[in-house]
Amino acid sequence: MNPLKLVFRPFMRGPSCEDVNRFLCEYMEGTLPEKTRAKFQAHLSNCSACISYFEQYKATVEMVNEQKAISIPDQLVERTLDFLKANIHRN
Amino acid sequence: MKQSSDLSKKPGIDIEALLKGDQRAFEHLVVSESPRLFRVIMRILNDEAEAENVLQETFLQAYLGLDTFRKESKFTTWLYAIGINLARASFRKSKRLSSLDEHDIDRMQPTFSRGMFSQTFEQWNPQQLAEKSERQRVVHDAIDQLPDDYRTVVILRDIEEHSTDDVSKMLDISGGAVRVRLHRARQALRSMLETHFRD
Ligand SMILES: [Zn+2]
Numbered sequence: 335m336n337p338l339k340l341v342f343r344p345f346m347r348g349p350s351c352e353d354v355n356r357f358l359c360e361y362m363e364g365t366l367p368e369k370t371r372a373k374f375q376a377h378l379s380n381c382s383a384c385i386s387y388f389e390q391y392k393a394t395v396e397m398v399n400e401q402k403a404i405s406i407p408d409q410l411v412e413r414t415l416d417f418l419k420a421n422i423h424r425n
Numbered sequence: 426m427k428q429s430s431d432l433s434k435k436p437g438i439d440i441e442a443l444l445k446g447d448q449r450a451f452e453h454l455v456v457s458e459s460p461r462l463f464r465v466i467m468r469i470l471n472d473e474a475e476a477e478n479v480l481q482e483t484f485l486q487a488y489l490g491l492d493t494f495r496k497e498s499k500f501t502t503w504l505y506a507i508g509i510n511l512a513r514a515s516f517r518k519s520k521r522l523s524s525l526d527e528h529d530i531d532r533m534q535p536t537f538s539r540g541m542f543s544q545t546f547e548q549w550n551p552q553q554l555a556e557k558s559e560r561q562r563v564v565h566d567a568i569d570q571l572p573d574d575y576r577t578v579v580i581l582r583d584i585e586e587h588s589t590d591d592v593s594k595m596l597d598i599s600g601g602a603v604r605v606r607l608h609r610a611r612q613a614l615r616s617m618l619e620t621h622f623r624d
Contacts, residue, residue: 350537350539350540350541351537351540351541351542352537352540352541353540355535355537355542356608358608359604359605359607359608359611360604363589363604365589383541383542383545383546384542386545386546386547386548387535387542387546389546389548389549390546390549390615390619391611391612391615393549393622394611394614394615394618395583395611397564397618398564398579398583398584398611398614399583399584399586400557400560400561400564401468401561401564401565401568402561402565404463404464404467406459406460406463406464407473407477410459410460410463410477410480411455411456411459413477413481414455414459414477414480414481414484415452417485418451418455418481418484418485418488421485422485422488422489
């Protein structure tokens with residue numbers, strides 16, 4: 335049985351802020367069951383506390399996502415292949 | 426060319442030949458996977474020379490351990506798992522310690538009373554850190570303070586954008602555990618960034 339179902343069953347009347355918060359990751363990822371997602375969406379469009387918290391949560395994820403690109407050192411692949419040739423033959 | 430289904434999106438890597446120890450197929454793997462794998466290792470280590478050593482050691486261990494690969498996971502996921510383990514071991518050996526522990530992460534989660542937020546959250550003013558490079562530095566420093574388990578999940582999911590399913594196999598934890606760690610890490614980061622973005 336899906337463990338999420340046990341958690342969701344109690345909020346037939348609609349989830350609390352805490353319920354919504356606990357599953358924000360799943361909500362953003364789009365992996366909540368459809369009915370639950372709809373209830374969360376309804377809560378998130380009406381609750382000002384959750385709206386402002388979710389704004390900050392999303393802004394955090396966006397800022398983490400804009401971390402600087404990692405540059406690949408020149409000749410990285412060539413040196414790795416040389417290393418492998420040297421070490422595999424030794425083994 | 427012969428391909429196994431798990432690598433069908435990567436034309437050119439011949440998994441069967443690879444597993445038989447075919448050197449050309451392995452070279453092909455090195456060429457195609459090195460950049461992406463290097464980025465993950467580099468983000469864990471923040472040290473280019475050490476990241477290159479770890480990358481090379483990863484491919485060597487993969488080659489020597491080809492017969493331990495179990496086909497239920499993707500080959501690349503298996504390869505990444507080796508690289509991430511080596512990178513984390515090297516990271517732990519370096520004198521650097523994460524400044525936060527599990528209790529700090531707990532403390533940085535939002536609190537509730539009878540299901541409702543017990544704090545209020547003001548709107549962030551992005552003008553506070555309008556300069557992108559400055560923002561990147563502040564966020565980077567915050568990520569670096571996370572405990573190792575949390576930091577690794579943030580790097581893999583939110584920076585390098587691997588799927589939850591792949592990350593769960595790379596780290597050998599459940600998808601649920603990946604999501605819980607990611608969620609707690611995001612909430613801790615939000616709390617750390619709050620001081621910088623408040624009006
Ligand atoms: Zn709410």
